[in-house]
Amino acid sequence: MKSNRPSWKPDGLLIYAAMYLTFIYLPVLFLPLFSFNSSTYITFPLKDFTLKWYDKMINSPDMHQALFNSIKVGMVVAILSTIFGLLAAKAVTRYRLKGRGPLVSFIMIPLVIPEIILAISLLILISQAEIPLSLWTVGFSHLLLCIPFSMLILISRMEGFDKSLEEAAMDLGENAWMTFWRVTFPIVLPGIVASLLLTFTISFDEFVLAFFLSSTDPTLPIYIWSSLRFPTKIPAILALGASIFVVSFFVVSFAEWLRRRGVKLEPTSGI
Amino acid sequence: MTSNSHVSTLPGSFIFRLRRLYIKSESLRGYSLLSPTLLAMLVGLAMPLIVLLTLSFWIQEYLDFIRTFSLKNYLDFFQKPIYTKILFKSIRMSGMVTIVTVLLAYPMAYYIAFRVKHNKLIWLILITVPFWTSYLLRVFAWKIMLGYNGVINSGLKTLGILSEPLEFLLYNPAAVVITLAHAWAAFAILPIYVSLEKIDRSLLEASRDLGENTFMTFMRVTLPLSLPGVIAASLLVFIPTVGDYVTPSLVGGPRGIMIGNIIQSMFGKAQNWPLGAAISVMSMLTVTLMVCLFLWGTHNFRKRVA
């Protein structure tokens, strides 16, 4: 849509957008800023530049353990929720199910419940069933949270993808599993990758459910939470936050680069 | 799919009939595909919520529960003024957060949808990048911004603008609102953006052609058509905010407590799980009621505008 304003006049919306972006970025940029500050206290004026907090972070076995736990849980949750989401997406988009509407709404419930209520409900159930709290209980709760996201992504990917391609594969002699493997899976792959990334991120960063449902093995957010109480530990945490940010930036860029490379490759004859 | 196998094919046999039913009924096949997911969700959602409801009718005695039906928790909830007071305060604050977040997010979404010609994706990524830091750290970032010795105060002091730090910045409801408006920004921008993107541009041109200026075109065409996105954004912000306890405990102080903090303490220090369950049930009911009212209100608004 053409803008009717003369080109030299500043666009009010652009100014707003710039201010809004500043609003979003500024607090977040202070984190890495103070992670290089040699003072233990987060306050101006800045003292000397230092890397000692990064050093402290790297040499903290507790932090390593928590990081490792989060990665473990995140990967398992990502894979499982994507599988469950894929099955559900296929069932919902390819079969005429009776009661499909209420069913999908039911599966979406974790998205509309405040997390704390989900957390305590699970806590009650698990303790009544006398199951001990552990990373497994955390993982299960993350699974519940992530399945709706995975399902949403994969449903949209599968709806945009022609049903008759799968029928053609079956018509040409493939059973259900080979149809999935040779036709559905390759086409839905970008959705699967998106689901894996999203669910991993959700699980990795998730705090409330982990807080209520873990015991002695902390996940990374729990580790961060407990460290925030101690002012001396804080700069190392800021270093951690900055590092996670940089790493995820590289991971996402790498995934995007891979994706673009994959698209340019010659399509295979597959024989 | 099914193999013509060693399963009994005697016409009368039960398995034969079952197999025929399975092949014939598309519904049945679809549900069996869905069953692992469904099972997980039933165990993880339906059962806990039922258990939550049940627990709210029990009573805590020292370390155990009295498993008989009792309305004591609900009576406590209504009679002790603190619970209802804080619940309503939480609803009000969440409402504030929702309004502020959506109001701030809308122009940003509008800018990307309508003013950006190339590289819309870059802008969207730019918006989401700050949210790759941990939620806890984002909340904490505001704590260090607003604190007594925090960034704003010490910065202004260093610049010589202030001699004494401002005390009112932190540990109050306003701090909670600002922090959450920042934390949820991306969640609000994206649905509104999607909704704005979908609007057929020729509708706007038609409105101009029929005599409306830019502002009225926005009010009469763009805004109503973007309403689904606004509703989605509002719900995405409001519902989780009601139960949040992390932000109030980091930046809210005693004045900024929300119902989430109370529920958390019931399962933590205060050790009264049934009462916590009852408060949770009441909170959920209230939130559902608010959401229904909201949806009903917007539905009426849409009808009147249309």
Add this chain to the structure above:
Amino acid sequence: MNQLQEYDMSQDAIISFHDVSKSFGDVKAINGANFEIQRGEFFALLGPSGCGKTTLLRMVAGFEIPDSGEISIDNQPMSGTPPNLRPVNMVFQNYAIFPHMDVRGNIAFGMRKSGLSKTELHRRIDETLELIKLQGYGKRRADELSGGQRQRVALARALIKQPKVLLLDEPLGALDKKLREQMQIELRQLQQQVGITFLFVTHDQEEALTLSDRIAVMTEGHVMEIASPAQLYENPSSRFVADFIGSMNFFPGEVTKSENGKLSISTDSMGEIDIPASNSEYADRSPVWVAIRPEKLKPVFTAPGDLSNVMQGVMGPSAYLGDRSHFYVHLSKREEPVLVALQNLERSIDQLRGPNQKVWLKWSTDALVVLPRD
């Protein structure tokens, strides 16, 4: 000559439907279908949208399961057999070309379990590419092909498996007119070359008439009539079929006398007519339609001497269609105008006689069709 298997055009049935019915919820999509398709036929399922023709096709393929009744292919009952194990292959309406494989990959897709060596498989693919006239297109992807090319790839993919029956779902619907006409010819040639049974679904009657050996006309889940194109056009057995195929003028009448070999019918517009009838299944006084095709009415613009088998009327609106012209004639005693089609045999650019011109329509008795009226 290529090695695709060729069948004799023998007379045994290749597909048979026994009392096949299917409902979707409350809607009865197929209502007791009961007929056979012969080996080597080019057979069409023709009908308006929603008549059930696509459902019937999908039931042969195995994508829908009949609620009752049995479908047999080459004398083998198919219930319980999933689509991937049936000896039929389908060309889908939108061709369903796999986007993540090139043309060769698409054609070879169904041959994974064929046990052919790689060289043999490649040879077969080359052969098939030649058959569909797409040599050299092997490495192309789906989005680099035109609609017509994609259709040929879909055909090749199915034919390379040498199915007993090839199923086609509205094969030419997405093509423009010229391409469609060309593909019609090619499909016919292909079928004769390959020699297998083709079963296709269409709502376009011109297409059905052009391509098929026999047509099953369907409406609302019922098979109304099955016959050759000529038979359906010149000798339909019901009003629905007569009306659906081409255009038809219907005149209501009543049987006055029915005796060996001859039916006497009284009508308003055509007067008393005597028609030789092969089977006089009409009782006296039974209501009938007397029907005549527009091209079988001969218009003259001066009063004819012999007034038998003549209707008089007045010209209505007309349309010039290039090779022929259509016009409507208003008759007294009849509300609906009669449609007349005239071949433009002379190269005259003059307009047809204008409206309100008097016109006399002549017909011959053997051009009339008698149909039951209820």
